[in-house]
Amino acid sequence: MRPMETMPSAGMAEVRIVAASPEAARRVAEVLRHCFPAAEQRSYPAGHDGGTRLHITVDTTHTPEPDAAVPPWLVTGKSATRGRPHPDEV
Template structure:
């Protein structure tokens, strides 16, 4: 996905950065239990080692854990990016 292009309204692009591929896969598996998703794409996470994993989640097709959380959550509009993100 191009950095300037947003995903469709019912989708979210997720990037997981972890020290090992196994940790990244475990986090992705938890997300897949809550949302329908695309096949994950894995990349090296820079000179320090680690893994960067990308996947696209379909937020319109949620399982019960996500449905409950989404219904209870509310956006504050004050979310900020990490130091290495725009």
């Protein structure tokens, strides 16, 4: 069972990125910062294979303006995965 987590305040989202390298995690965080105002990221080791876990808080009340660099599913809020959960999600 997971410990109780504190929910972010209204309009804020906590994003956790797990990647094989710190550079890959930073690239994903850069894309998020391009779309939403964000707090300072925090990174931690992930597992024994040198992976990185990066946490960032984004402000979802300021949505991105539609432009060619933003995928349409991000602007509309509709998932590109069609609701399929990841294997490790409960």
